[in-house]
Amino acid sequence: MYSPPQLPDHTLRLINWSRSSRRVAGRPTWFLALPYSLLNVAGATLDRCEGGAVRTRLGGLVHVYGLLVSVVGLIWLMVIAETILDVVPGAGAEGVVPVVLGLIVAAYSTAIVWRGGRVMVGQRNGSARRERMLSGGVIAAHVIASVIVGAWVVLLRPTLLEVPATGLLETVTYQRLVGQLPEGMSYCQGTAELRDQFVSALNPLNAIIVLSVGFAFVGALALAVASILGKRPELAAAAVALVGSVVLANAFGGALRLALDWFLAYLNRYGWVSDEAGLGGRGRYVHGHDPACAPIGGDWIPNTVFANAVIALGILILSLVLVNLLGKRAAKWPRHLSRVEWDRYLHRLVGSLGERLGWAFLIGSALFVLCYVWIFTARADGGRGSTAFVVLTAHVGALVAVLLVFLNGRIRRVGAMVADVIGFWPIAWHPLAGRSYRNPVLASVGEDLHSSQRPVVVVGHSQGSILATWLCAGDGLRDRAGIALVTCGSPVRTLYGTFFPGYFNDELYADVTRDGLRWSNFWRDTDPIASPFGLAGCTDTQLPDPRRADSSASPLPIPRNPRPGGKVRPLGHSNYWTDPDLMNEVTGLLGSRRENDRTGAER
Structure with missing residues (x-):
C-alpha cells in the first residue's frame, strides 16, 4: 500500500514546469x-x-x-x-x-x-x-x-x-526512352x-x-x-x-x-x-x-x-x-x-x-x-x-x-x-524552430516570488534546477536576501557548463549568489547528470545512495523498493524531494530567513 508523505510545517508550492511546458513544447509539430x-x-x-x-x-x-x-x-x-x-x-x-x-x-x-x-x-x-x-x-x-x-x-x-552518370545522383530521362527498348525487355533491364x-x-x-x-x-x-x-x-x-x-x-x-x-x-x-x-x-x-x-x-x-x-x-x-x-x-x-x-x-x-x-x-x-x-x-x-x-x-x-x-x-x-x-533555448537561428518553454515558465515563477510576503526557498530538480539558476541570476528578483536556492540532480556543470560556456560560466554563477542569496546543491554518485559545483558561495552536499531504511531519521518517508536480502534499489536521479538531508536544509534555510526578517524588524 502507498503511504502519503507527511507534509512539512512550512508552505509547499509545487510547480510542475514540465507539464506547463507541454502546452508549448509537447505537441507533435514541436518534435517535427x-x-x-x-x-x-x-x-x-x-x-x-x-x-x-x-x-x-x-x-x-x-x-x-x-x-x-x-x-x-x-x-x-x-x-x-x-x-x-x-x-x-x-x-x-x-x-x-x-x-x-x-x-x-x-x-x-x-x-x-x-x-x-x-x-x-x-x-x-x-x-x-x-x-x-x-x-x-x-x-x-x-x-x-x-x-x-x-x-x-x-x-x-x-x-x-x-548530367554525367554518377550512380548516386542519376536517373534516366523518360522522354529519351520511348520506343528504344527491345520487345520483351523491361525498363530495369534496359537501364542496366x-x-x-x-x-x-x-x-x-x-x-x-x-x-x-x-x-x-x-x-x-x-x-x-x-x-x-x-x-x-x-x-x-x-x-x-x-x-x-x-x-x-x-x-x-x-x-x-x-x-x-x-x-x-x-x-x-x-x-x-x-x-x-x-x-x-x-x-x-x-x-x-x-x-x-x-x-x-x-x-x-x-x-x-x-x-x-x-x-x-x-x-x-x-x-x-x-x-x-x-x-x-x-x-x-x-x-x-x-x-x-x-x-x-x-x-x-x-x-x-x-x-x-x-x-x-x-x-x-x-x-x-x-x-x-x-x-x-x-x-x-x-x-x-x-x-x-x-x-x-x-x-x-x-x-x-x-x-x-x-x-x-x-x-x-x-x-x-x-x-x-x-x-x-529560445528561437534565434531559424524561424521555424520549436518554441521555447523557458520564458513563459520563468515569468510565471517570477510572479509567484514577487507576490510572496514570506521568505522563499526555490528548489529546482534536474532541468528545473537550470530554470531556477537562470531565474536567480536575473535582475527581476526584488528581495534577493529573502530568497534561497537549492538545486538537486542538476546538470548545471556536467552539461550546461561544459557545452554552453558562453552562458553558464563564472559570471552567471556570481550573479546567482550576489546580494546575499544562498545556494545549496545536492547530488548523488548514482545520478548520471548531477555533480558537485565547486563554486564560491555554493554549498555542495553528496547524498548517500542507496540509503538504508534505518540510516537516518527522515521528516518525509523515502520511497524504497526492498528486494530479497534487504537490498534497496538506488534512487539515482529521482526522489531528491523526500531526502532527509535536503528537507533539513530547506527547513534550516527557511528558519534562517525568518530569523533575519525578525532581526530586521526589531532594528
Whole structure:
C-alpha cells in the first residue's frame, strides 16, 4: 500500500514546469521542428565565444547550416506532394505539377515570414536578457533561399537536366526512352544493359540528400578537430547538433514520404486509388524514378535515409563507449552489472563527456563511412540481399526504439531530458524552430516570488534546477536576501557548463549568489547528470545512495523498493524531494530567513 508523505510545517508550492511546458513544447509539430530547433542548440554552444572574428565565423557557419536545412525541408515537402500527385487523377496534365509545387514554395516562405514575425514581436515584448534574438535579416535569408530553390525546380524541371552518370545522383530521362527498348525487355533491364543508349539526368532529391549530408559532416568534422586541438567541448557539441539538424531533416522527410508511399501502395492494391491515374512516377520535377525499379533504382537513397539516421545514432553511441574504454582516465566499466554500479558508471561517463565527445564524433564518422563503403560496394557487386538486411534491421531497430520510448520509463526520461535541453533555448537561428518553454515558465515563477510576503526557498530538480539558476541570476528578483536556492540532480556543470560556456560560466554563477542569496546543491554518485559545483558561495552536499531504511531519521518517508536480502534499489536521479538531508536544509534555510526578517524588524 502507498503511504502519503507527511507534509512539512512550512508552505509547499509545487510547480510542475514540465507539464506547463507541454502546452508549448509537447505537441507533435514541436518534435517535427527538431531539425530547426537543433540549430538553436548549436548557436548557443558557439555564441559569446572568445574573439569577435571567431564568433562571427562560427555564427556564419550556423546560418549556412540553417539555410541548408530550410532547403532540405522544402525539397522533401515537394517530394511528398509529388508522391500524392502520383495517384491524383489528372495530375499528369500539363501545368498541374508546377502550380502545386509553386504553391508549396509560397506556403513555405509565408510560414517562415509569419512565424519569424511572431517570434520577433514576442522577443521584443519579453525579457530575453542573456542571448541573441531572431533578426529580420535571418528571416529574409531563409525566404530568399527557399524562393530561389523553388524557382529552380519549378522553372527548370531539373529531372530533365542532363548530367554525367554518377550512380548516386542519376536517373534516366523518360522522354529519351520511348520506343528504344527491345520487345520483351523491361525498363530495369534496359537501364542496366543499354546504358550507353540513354541520357542520364539529375535527380534533385538524391542530390540534395547526398550533398547536404556530405557538407554537414565535412563542416562538423572541422569543428570536432578544433574541439580536440583546442580542448573546447562546446565545438564538439555544436558539431553533433549541426549534423543532427541536417540528418534529422532528411530522416523526417524520408520517413514521412516512405510511410505515405506504403500507405498509397496499400490503397492501390485494393483498387481504392490508381498509380496510373496521376503522374505514375513520370512527369516529376524533384524525384524522377520509375516505380518498377524502386527497389534498386532512384528510390534506394530516399527510402533508406531514415535507416541511415538510425545507424548513425547507433554508431555515435558505440563510439562514445569505445572512446571511454580506450581513452586515458576512462570511466571504469562496472565489475558487477548491478543497478548501483551501472548508475555510477553512467555518472562517470557523463562527467567525462566533454573531453571525449570530439573523439567519439571522429571515430563514429569513420565507422559510418566504412559502413556505407561496404554497403555501396555490396550493391555494386549484386549483393543487394545483404544491404537490404542492414536497412531492414535499421528500420526494425528504429521501431523497437520508438516502442521502448513509450514502454520503458528510463528511456522515456532520457528522451525527455534531451528535449528539455533543446527547448530551453529560445528561437534565434531559424524561424521555424520549436518554441521555447523557458520564458513563459520563468515569468510565471517570477510572479509567484514577487507576490510572496514570506521568505522563499526555490528548489529546482534536474532541468528545473537550470530554470531556477537562470531565474536567480536575473535582475527581476526584488528581495534577493529573502530568497534561497537549492538545486538537486542538476546538470548545471556536467552539461550546461561544459557545452554552453558562453552562458553558464563564472559570471552567471556570481550573479546567482550576489546580494546575499544562498545556494545549496545536492547530488548523488548514482545520478548520471548531477555533480558537485565547486563554486564560491555554493554549498555542495553528496547524498548517500542507496540509503538504508534505518540510516537516518527522515521528516518525509523515502520511497524504497526492498528486494530479497534487504537490498534497496538506488534512487539515482529521482526522489531528491523526500531526502532527509535536503528537507533539513530547506527547513534550516527557511528558519534562517525568518530569523533575519525578525532581526530586521526589531532594528
